[in-house]
Amino acid sequence: MQIYETNLDEEKFKPLQSDCSNCSGLCCVALYFSKTEGFPENKAAGKPCLYLQPDYLCKIHESLVDKNMKGCIGYDCYGAGQAVTAMYKGDTWQSSPERAQEIFNVFMIIFQLHQMRWFLMEARVMGHVKTLAPKINALIEENRRYCSCSSTDVLSLDLKHYKKRVNTLLKETSRMVSDRFPRQSSHHAVDYMGRNFKNKSFDGIDFSMHLLIASDFSGCTFSGANFLGTDLRDCCFNGADLSEAVFLTQMQVNAARGDVNTKLPVFLSRPVTWR
Ligand code: SF4
Incomplete structure:
Protein backbone atom coordinates (compact mmCIF):
# COMPACT_ATOMS: atom_id res chain seq x y z
CA MET A 1 0.00 0.00 0.00
CA GLN A 2 1.29 3.43 -0.89
CA ILE A 3 1.85 5.66 2.14
CA TYR A 4 3.77 8.63 0.74
CA GLU A 5 2.62 11.05 -1.93
CA THR A 6 3.95 10.33 -5.37
CA ASN A 7 6.38 12.98 -6.68
CA LEU A 8 7.18 14.23 -3.19
CA ASP A 9 9.95 16.81 -3.14
CA GLU A 10 12.80 15.26 -1.14
CA GLU A 11 14.75 18.55 -1.49
CA LYS A 12 12.50 19.92 1.28
CA PHE A 13 14.21 17.52 3.69
CA LYS A 14 17.69 18.86 2.80
CA PRO A 15 17.95 21.45 5.64
CA LEU A 16 17.33 18.56 8.05
CA GLN A 17 20.12 16.39 6.64
CA SER A 18 23.67 16.56 8.00
CA ASP A 19 26.10 18.69 6.03
CA CYS A 20 29.45 18.14 7.78
CA SER A 21 31.24 20.40 5.27
CA ASN A 22 29.40 23.41 6.74
CA CYS A 23 29.66 22.41 10.39
CA SER A 24 32.30 23.17 13.00
CA GLY A 25 32.44 19.51 14.06
CA LEU A 26 29.83 20.06 16.77
CA CYS A 27 28.77 16.44 17.28
CA CYS A 28 32.44 15.38 17.53
CA VAL A 29 32.93 17.81 20.44
CA ALA A 30 29.64 18.55 22.18
CA LEU A 31 28.55 14.96 22.80
CA TYR A 32 29.66 12.39 25.33
CA PHE A 33 31.05 9.23 23.65
CA SER A 34 31.67 5.72 24.80
CA LYS A 35 34.09 3.33 23.11
CA THR A 36 31.66 0.45 23.57
CA GLU A 37 29.11 2.29 21.40
CA GLY A 38 31.49 2.42 18.42
CA PHE A 39 33.28 5.71 19.03
CA PRO A 40 37.09 5.95 19.02
CA GLU A 41 37.42 6.72 22.74
CA ASN A 42 35.54 7.38 25.95
CA LYS A 43 35.13 11.12 25.89
CA ALA A 44 33.39 13.71 28.07
CA ALA A 45 30.85 16.10 26.52
CA GLY A 46 32.59 19.30 25.40
CA LYS A 47 35.98 17.70 24.72
CA PRO A 48 37.01 17.42 21.04
CA CYS A 49 37.48 13.89 19.70
CA LEU A 50 41.15 13.04 19.30
CA TYR A 51 40.63 12.67 15.52
CA LEU A 52 38.93 16.01 14.93
CA GLN A 53 41.28 18.30 13.01
CA PRO A 54 41.55 22.10 13.41
CA ASP A 55 39.64 22.48 10.08
CA TYR A 56 36.74 20.55 11.72
CA LEU A 57 37.20 17.54 9.47
CA CYS A 58 37.68 13.99 10.69
CA LYS A 59 41.23 12.69 10.29
CA ILE A 60 40.01 9.10 9.85
CA HIS A 61 36.81 9.79 7.88
CA GLU A 62 37.81 7.50 4.98
CA SER A 63 38.48 4.57 7.29
CA LEU A 64 35.54 4.83 9.72
CA VAL A 65 33.93 1.76 8.12
CA ASP A 66 37.15 -0.31 8.18
CA LYS A 67 37.71 0.67 11.80
CA ASN A 68 34.12 -0.31 12.62
CA MET A 69 33.32 3.08 14.19
CA LYS A 70 29.59 2.36 14.31
CA GLY A 71 28.86 5.29 16.61
CA CYS A 72 30.43 7.81 14.21
CA ILE A 73 28.90 6.21 11.10
CA GLY A 74 25.46 6.00 12.67
CA TYR A 75 25.14 9.46 14.17
CA ASP A 76 22.94 11.98 12.38
CA CYS A 77 22.35 15.54 13.64
CA TYR A 78 19.28 16.29 11.44
CA GLY A 79 21.17 19.30 10.09
CA ALA A 80 21.50 20.90 13.54
CA GLY A 81 25.31 21.11 13.21
CA GLN A 82 25.38 23.33 10.14
CA ALA A 83 22.37 25.36 11.38
CA VAL A 84 24.05 26.24 14.70
CA THR A 85 27.41 26.90 13.00
CA ALA A 86 25.63 29.38 10.69
CA MET A 87 23.76 30.95 13.61
CA TYR A 88 27.08 31.97 15.24
CA LYS A 89 28.38 33.61 12.02
CA GLY A 90 32.02 32.54 12.27
CA ASP A 91 32.25 32.26 16.06
CA THR A 92 32.93 28.63 16.92
CA TRP A 93 33.72 26.63 20.07
CA GLN A 94 37.36 26.77 18.84
CA SER A 95 37.66 30.47 17.95
CA SER A 96 35.59 31.66 20.93
CA PRO A 97 36.17 29.13 23.72
CA GLU A 98 34.37 31.39 26.21
CA ARG A 99 31.15 30.73 24.22
CA ALA A 100 31.78 27.00 23.69
CA GLN A 101 29.37 25.72 26.35
CA GLU A 102 26.64 28.06 25.15
CA ILE A 103 27.14 26.84 21.54
CA PHE A 104 26.90 23.20 22.68
CA ASN A 105 23.72 23.93 24.65
CA VAL A 106 22.13 25.61 21.62
CA PHE A 107 23.18 22.63 19.46
CA MET A 108 21.39 20.20 21.79
CA ILE A 109 18.16 22.24 21.61
CA ILE A 110 18.29 22.73 17.83
CA PHE A 111 18.97 19.00 17.43
CA GLN A 112 15.71 18.20 19.24
CA LEU A 113 13.77 20.78 17.20
CA HIS A 114 15.17 19.49 13.89
CA GLN A 115 14.38 15.89 14.88
CA MET A 116 10.76 16.82 15.65
CA ARG A 117 10.52 18.81 12.41
CA TRP A 118 11.80 15.79 10.48
CA PHE A 119 8.93 13.64 11.77
CA LEU A 120 6.41 16.40 11.08
CA MET A 121 7.72 16.86 7.51
CA GLU A 122 7.40 13.13 7.01
CA ALA A 123 3.82 13.17 8.32
CA ARG A 124 3.07 16.01 5.89
CA VAL A 125 3.95 13.89 2.85
CA MET A 126 1.77 10.93 3.89
CA GLY A 127 -1.10 10.70 1.45
CA HIS A 128 -3.82 9.49 3.85
CA VAL A 129 -3.48 11.93 6.73
CA LYS A 130 -4.47 15.07 4.82
CA THR A 131 -7.08 15.98 7.43
CA LEU A 132 -4.20 16.56 9.85
CA ALA A 133 -2.36 18.87 7.44
CA PRO A 134 -3.40 22.19 9.10
CA LYS A 135 -2.17 20.98 12.52
CA ILE A 136 1.06 19.56 11.02
CA ASN A 137 1.79 22.76 9.09
CA ALA A 138 1.17 24.92 12.17
CA LEU A 139 3.66 22.88 14.23
CA ILE A 140 6.25 23.02 11.41
CA GLU A 141 5.92 26.81 11.20
CA GLU A 142 6.23 27.12 14.98
CA ASN A 143 9.35 24.94 14.83
CA ARG A 144 10.88 27.13 12.11
CA ARG A 145 10.21 30.22 14.22
CA TYR A 146 12.00 28.68 17.21
CA CYS A 147 14.97 27.67 15.04
CA SER A 148 15.39 31.18 13.63
CA CYS A 149 15.47 32.83 17.09
CA SER A 150 18.68 34.35 18.43
CA SER A 151 20.90 31.99 20.41
CA THR A 152 19.81 33.72 23.65
CA ASP A 153 16.15 33.12 22.81
CA VAL A 154 16.83 29.49 21.83
CA LEU A 155 18.36 28.92 25.27
CA SER A 156 15.30 30.28 27.01
CA LEU A 157 12.80 28.18 25.02
CA ASP A 158 10.61 25.89 27.10
CA LEU A 159 9.99 23.01 24.70
CA LYS A 160 7.95 20.78 27.01
CA HIS A 161 4.55 21.93 25.77
CA TYR A 162 5.67 21.94 22.11
CA LYS A 163 7.09 18.40 22.39
CA LYS A 164 3.85 17.17 23.94
CA ARG A 165 1.80 18.56 21.04
CA VAL A 166 4.20 17.06 18.47
CA ASN A 167 4.03 13.64 20.17
CA THR A 168 0.23 13.73 20.27
CA LEU A 169 0.07 14.56 16.57
CA LEU A 170 2.60 11.87 15.62
CA LYS A 171 0.55 9.30 17.54
CA GLU A 172 -2.60 10.44 15.74
CA THR A 173 -0.75 10.15 12.40
CA SER A 174 0.50 6.64 13.26
CA ARG A 175 -3.02 5.58 14.23
CA MET A 176 -4.45 6.81 10.94
CA VAL A 177 -1.79 4.91 8.99
CA SER A 178 -2.18 1.66 10.96
CA ASP A 179 -6.01 1.82 10.68
CA ARG A 180 -5.56 1.16 6.97
CA PHE A 181 -4.18 -2.32 7.70
CA PRO A 182 -5.86 -5.35 9.32
CA ARG A 183 -5.31 -5.61 13.12
S1 SF4 B 1 36.35 9.69 14.70
FE1 SF4 B 1 35.88 11.34 13.30
S2 SF4 B 1 33.62 11.27 13.03
FE2 SF4 B 1 34.15 10.05 14.83
S3 SF4 B 1 33.91 11.50 16.51
FE3 SF4 B 1 36.07 11.52 15.93
S4 SF4 B 1 36.24 13.21 14.49
FE4 SF4 B 1 34.07 12.75 14.66
Whole structure:
Protein backbone atom coordinates (compact mmCIF):
# COMPACT_ATOMS: atom_id res chain seq x y z
CA MET A 1 0.00 0.00 0.00
CA GLN A 2 1.29 3.43 -0.89
CA ILE A 3 1.85 5.66 2.14
CA TYR A 4 3.77 8.63 0.74
CA GLU A 5 2.62 11.05 -1.93
CA THR A 6 3.95 10.33 -5.37
CA ASN A 7 6.38 12.98 -6.68
CA LEU A 8 7.18 14.23 -3.19
CA ASP A 9 9.95 16.81 -3.14
CA GLU A 10 12.80 15.26 -1.14
CA GLU A 11 14.75 18.55 -1.49
CA LYS A 12 12.50 19.92 1.28
CA PHE A 13 14.21 17.52 3.69
CA LYS A 14 17.69 18.86 2.80
CA PRO A 15 17.95 21.45 5.64
CA LEU A 16 17.33 18.56 8.05
CA GLN A 17 20.12 16.39 6.64
CA SER A 18 23.67 16.56 8.00
CA ASP A 19 26.10 18.69 6.03
CA CYS A 20 29.45 18.14 7.78
CA SER A 21 31.24 20.40 5.27
CA ASN A 22 29.40 23.41 6.74
CA CYS A 23 29.66 22.41 10.39
CA SER A 24 32.30 23.17 13.00
CA GLY A 25 32.44 19.51 14.06
CA LEU A 26 29.83 20.06 16.77
CA CYS A 27 28.77 16.44 17.28
CA CYS A 28 32.44 15.38 17.53
CA VAL A 29 32.93 17.81 20.44
CA ALA A 30 29.64 18.55 22.18
CA LEU A 31 28.55 14.96 22.80
CA TYR A 32 29.66 12.39 25.33
CA PHE A 33 31.05 9.23 23.65
CA SER A 34 31.67 5.72 24.80
CA LYS A 35 34.09 3.33 23.11
CA THR A 36 31.66 0.45 23.57
CA GLU A 37 29.11 2.29 21.40
CA GLY A 38 31.49 2.42 18.42
CA PHE A 39 33.28 5.71 19.03
CA PRO A 40 37.09 5.95 19.02
CA GLU A 41 37.42 6.72 22.74
CA ASN A 42 35.54 7.38 25.95
CA LYS A 43 35.13 11.12 25.89
CA ALA A 44 33.39 13.71 28.07
CA ALA A 45 30.85 16.10 26.52
CA GLY A 46 32.59 19.30 25.40
CA LYS A 47 35.98 17.70 24.72
CA PRO A 48 37.01 17.42 21.04
CA CYS A 49 37.48 13.89 19.70
CA LEU A 50 41.15 13.04 19.30
CA TYR A 51 40.63 12.67 15.52
CA LEU A 52 38.93 16.01 14.93
CA GLN A 53 41.28 18.30 13.01
CA PRO A 54 41.55 22.10 13.41
CA ASP A 55 39.64 22.48 10.08
CA TYR A 56 36.74 20.55 11.72
CA LEU A 57 37.20 17.54 9.47
CA CYS A 58 37.68 13.99 10.69
CA LYS A 59 41.23 12.69 10.29
CA ILE A 60 40.01 9.10 9.85
CA HIS A 61 36.81 9.79 7.88
CA GLU A 62 37.81 7.50 4.98
CA SER A 63 38.48 4.57 7.29
CA LEU A 64 35.54 4.83 9.72
CA VAL A 65 33.93 1.76 8.12
CA ASP A 66 37.15 -0.31 8.18
CA LYS A 67 37.71 0.67 11.80
CA ASN A 68 34.12 -0.31 12.62
CA MET A 69 33.32 3.08 14.19
CA LYS A 70 29.59 2.36 14.31
CA GLY A 71 28.86 5.29 16.61
CA CYS A 72 30.43 7.81 14.21
CA ILE A 73 28.90 6.21 11.10
CA GLY A 74 25.46 6.00 12.67
CA TYR A 75 25.14 9.46 14.17
CA ASP A 76 22.94 11.98 12.38
CA CYS A 77 22.35 15.54 13.64
CA TYR A 78 19.28 16.29 11.44
CA GLY A 79 21.17 19.30 10.09
CA ALA A 80 21.50 20.90 13.54
CA GLY A 81 25.31 21.11 13.21
CA GLN A 82 25.38 23.33 10.14
CA ALA A 83 22.37 25.36 11.38
CA VAL A 84 24.05 26.24 14.70
CA THR A 85 27.41 26.90 13.00
CA ALA A 86 25.63 29.38 10.69
CA MET A 87 23.76 30.95 13.61
CA TYR A 88 27.08 31.97 15.24
CA LYS A 89 28.38 33.61 12.02
CA GLY A 90 32.02 32.54 12.27
CA ASP A 91 32.25 32.26 16.06
CA THR A 92 32.93 28.63 16.92
CA TRP A 93 33.72 26.63 20.07
CA GLN A 94 37.36 26.77 18.84
CA SER A 95 37.66 30.47 17.95
CA SER A 96 35.59 31.66 20.93
CA PRO A 97 36.17 29.13 23.72
CA GLU A 98 34.37 31.39 26.21
CA ARG A 99 31.15 30.73 24.22
CA ALA A 100 31.78 27.00 23.69
CA GLN A 101 29.37 25.72 26.35
CA GLU A 102 26.64 28.06 25.15
CA ILE A 103 27.14 26.84 21.54
CA PHE A 104 26.90 23.20 22.68
CA ASN A 105 23.72 23.93 24.65
CA VAL A 106 22.13 25.61 21.62
CA PHE A 107 23.18 22.63 19.46
CA MET A 108 21.39 20.20 21.79
CA ILE A 109 18.16 22.24 21.61
CA ILE A 110 18.29 22.73 17.83
CA PHE A 111 18.97 19.00 17.43
CA GLN A 112 15.71 18.20 19.24
CA LEU A 113 13.77 20.78 17.20
CA HIS A 114 15.17 19.49 13.89
CA GLN A 115 14.38 15.89 14.88
CA MET A 116 10.76 16.82 15.65
CA ARG A 117 10.52 18.81 12.41
CA TRP A 118 11.80 15.79 10.48
CA PHE A 119 8.93 13.64 11.77
CA LEU A 120 6.41 16.40 11.08
CA MET A 121 7.72 16.86 7.51
CA GLU A 122 7.40 13.13 7.01
CA ALA A 123 3.82 13.17 8.32
CA ARG A 124 3.07 16.01 5.89
CA VAL A 125 3.95 13.89 2.85
CA MET A 126 1.77 10.93 3.89
CA GLY A 127 -1.10 10.70 1.45
CA HIS A 128 -3.82 9.49 3.85
CA VAL A 129 -3.48 11.93 6.73
CA LYS A 130 -4.47 15.07 4.82
CA THR A 131 -7.08 15.98 7.43
CA LEU A 132 -4.20 16.56 9.85
CA ALA A 133 -2.36 18.87 7.44
CA PRO A 134 -3.40 22.19 9.10
CA LYS A 135 -2.17 20.98 12.52
CA ILE A 136 1.06 19.56 11.02
CA ASN A 137 1.79 22.76 9.09
CA ALA A 138 1.17 24.92 12.17
CA LEU A 139 3.66 22.88 14.23
CA ILE A 140 6.25 23.02 11.41
CA GLU A 141 5.92 26.81 11.20
CA GLU A 142 6.23 27.12 14.98
CA ASN A 143 9.35 24.94 14.83
CA ARG A 144 10.88 27.13 12.11
CA ARG A 145 10.21 30.22 14.22
CA TYR A 146 12.00 28.68 17.21
CA CYS A 147 14.97 27.67 15.04
CA SER A 148 15.39 31.18 13.63
CA CYS A 149 15.47 32.83 17.09
CA SER A 150 18.68 34.35 18.43
CA SER A 151 20.90 31.99 20.41
CA THR A 152 19.81 33.72 23.65
CA ASP A 153 16.15 33.12 22.81
CA VAL A 154 16.83 29.49 21.83
CA LEU A 155 18.36 28.92 25.27
CA SER A 156 15.30 30.28 27.01
CA LEU A 157 12.80 28.18 25.02
CA ASP A 158 10.61 25.89 27.10
CA LEU A 159 9.99 23.01 24.70
CA LYS A 160 7.95 20.78 27.01
CA HIS A 161 4.55 21.93 25.77
CA TYR A 162 5.67 21.94 22.11
CA LYS A 163 7.09 18.40 22.39
CA LYS A 164 3.85 17.17 23.94
CA ARG A 165 1.80 18.56 21.04
CA VAL A 166 4.20 17.06 18.47
CA ASN A 167 4.03 13.64 20.17
CA THR A 168 0.23 13.73 20.27
CA LEU A 169 0.07 14.56 16.57
CA LEU A 170 2.60 11.87 15.62
CA LYS A 171 0.55 9.30 17.54
CA GLU A 172 -2.60 10.44 15.74
CA THR A 173 -0.75 10.15 12.40
CA SER A 174 0.50 6.64 13.26
CA ARG A 175 -3.02 5.58 14.23
CA MET A 176 -4.45 6.81 10.94
CA VAL A 177 -1.79 4.91 8.99
CA SER A 178 -2.18 1.66 10.96
CA ASP A 179 -6.01 1.82 10.68
CA ARG A 180 -5.56 1.16 6.97
CA PHE A 181 -4.18 -2.32 7.70
CA PRO A 182 -5.86 -5.35 9.32
CA ARG A 183 -5.31 -5.61 13.12
CA GLN A 184 -2.48 -7.95 14.23
CA SER A 185 -3.39 -8.61 17.87
CA SER A 186 -0.59 -11.14 18.48
CA HIS A 187 2.13 -8.70 17.45
CA HIS A 188 2.75 -7.11 20.88
CA ALA A 189 3.68 -10.45 22.44
CA VAL A 190 6.40 -11.13 19.84
CA ASP A 191 10.02 -10.97 20.96
CA TYR A 192 11.82 -9.70 17.88
CA MET A 193 15.41 -9.54 19.13
CA GLY A 194 17.94 -11.67 17.28
CA ARG A 195 15.33 -13.70 15.38
CA ASN A 196 14.91 -14.74 11.77
CA PHE A 197 11.89 -13.33 9.89
CA LYS A 198 13.11 -13.69 6.31
CA ASN A 199 10.67 -12.88 3.47
CA LYS A 200 7.68 -12.06 5.72
CA SER A 201 5.23 -9.19 5.45
CA PHE A 202 5.25 -6.65 8.28
CA ASP A 203 2.92 -4.25 6.52
CA GLY A 204 1.09 -2.00 8.98
CA ILE A 205 2.90 -3.36 12.05
CA ASP A 206 3.56 -0.92 14.88
CA PHE A 207 7.21 -1.39 15.89
CA SER A 208 7.35 1.93 17.74
CA MET A 209 9.67 1.80 20.78
CA HIS A 210 10.36 -1.93 20.18
CA LEU A 211 13.80 -3.56 20.39
CA LEU A 212 14.53 -5.32 17.10
CA ILE A 213 18.28 -5.62 17.67
CA ALA A 214 20.11 -8.10 15.39
CA SER A 215 16.97 -9.59 13.82
CA ASP A 216 17.03 -10.80 10.23
CA PHE A 217 14.38 -9.09 8.08
CA SER A 218 15.93 -9.98 4.70
CA GLY A 219 13.40 -9.80 1.87
CA CYS A 220 10.58 -8.51 4.15
CA THR A 221 8.06 -5.77 3.32
CA PHE A 222 7.21 -2.89 5.67
CA SER A 223 4.54 -0.76 4.02
CA GLY A 224 3.02 1.45 6.75
CA ALA A 225 5.16 -0.21 9.48
CA ASN A 226 5.81 2.34 12.22
CA PHE A 227 9.44 2.67 13.38
CA LEU A 228 9.08 5.63 15.73
CA GLY A 229 11.82 5.18 18.36
CA THR A 230 12.56 1.55 17.34
CA ASP A 231 16.02 0.14 18.05
CA LEU A 232 17.28 -1.34 14.76
CA ARG A 233 20.93 -1.87 15.66
CA ASP A 234 22.45 -4.68 13.59
CA CYS A 235 19.11 -5.68 12.05
CA CYS A 236 19.55 -7.14 8.58
CA PHE A 237 17.36 -5.64 5.83
CA ASN A 238 19.07 -7.16 2.78
CA GLY A 239 16.64 -6.99 -0.14
CA ALA A 240 13.86 -5.67 2.14
CA ASP A 241 11.35 -3.03 1.07
CA LEU A 242 11.32 -0.16 3.57
CA SER A 243 10.30 2.45 0.98
CA GLU A 244 6.86 2.96 2.56
CA ALA A 245 7.96 2.52 6.21
CA VAL A 246 6.80 5.23 8.59
CA PHE A 247 8.96 7.39 10.90
CA LEU A 248 12.15 5.59 9.96
CA THR A 249 15.19 7.85 10.48
CA GLN A 250 18.66 8.08 8.95
CA MET A 251 20.17 7.22 12.33
CA GLN A 252 18.15 3.99 12.58
CA VAL A 253 19.04 3.02 9.01
CA ASN A 254 22.74 3.79 9.60
CA ALA A 255 22.73 1.49 12.62
CA ALA A 256 21.15 -1.40 10.66
CA ARG A 257 22.50 -3.59 7.88
CA GLY A 258 21.29 -3.66 4.30
CA ASP A 259 22.49 -4.00 0.72
CA VAL A 260 22.11 -2.45 -2.73
CA ASN A 261 18.71 -4.14 -3.08
CA THR A 262 17.20 -2.67 0.09
CA LYS A 263 14.55 -0.08 -0.77
CA LEU A 264 14.39 3.05 1.41
CA PRO A 265 12.02 6.03 1.57
CA VAL A 266 13.22 8.63 -0.99
CA PHE A 267 14.17 11.14 1.71
CA LEU A 268 16.69 8.77 3.36
CA SER A 269 20.19 8.00 2.01
CA ARG A 270 21.70 4.58 1.55
CA PRO A 271 24.36 4.16 4.27
CA VAL A 272 27.96 3.84 3.04
CA THR A 273 28.17 0.40 4.66
CA TRP A 274 25.33 -0.89 2.42
CA ARG A 275 27.04 -0.20 -0.90
S1 SF4 B 1 36.35 9.69 14.70
FE1 SF4 B 1 35.88 11.34 13.30
S2 SF4 B 1 33.62 11.27 13.03
FE2 SF4 B 1 34.15 10.05 14.83
S3 SF4 B 1 33.91 11.50 16.51
FE3 SF4 B 1 36.07 11.52 15.93
S4 SF4 B 1 36.24 13.21 14.49
FE4 SF4 B 1 34.07 12.75 14.66
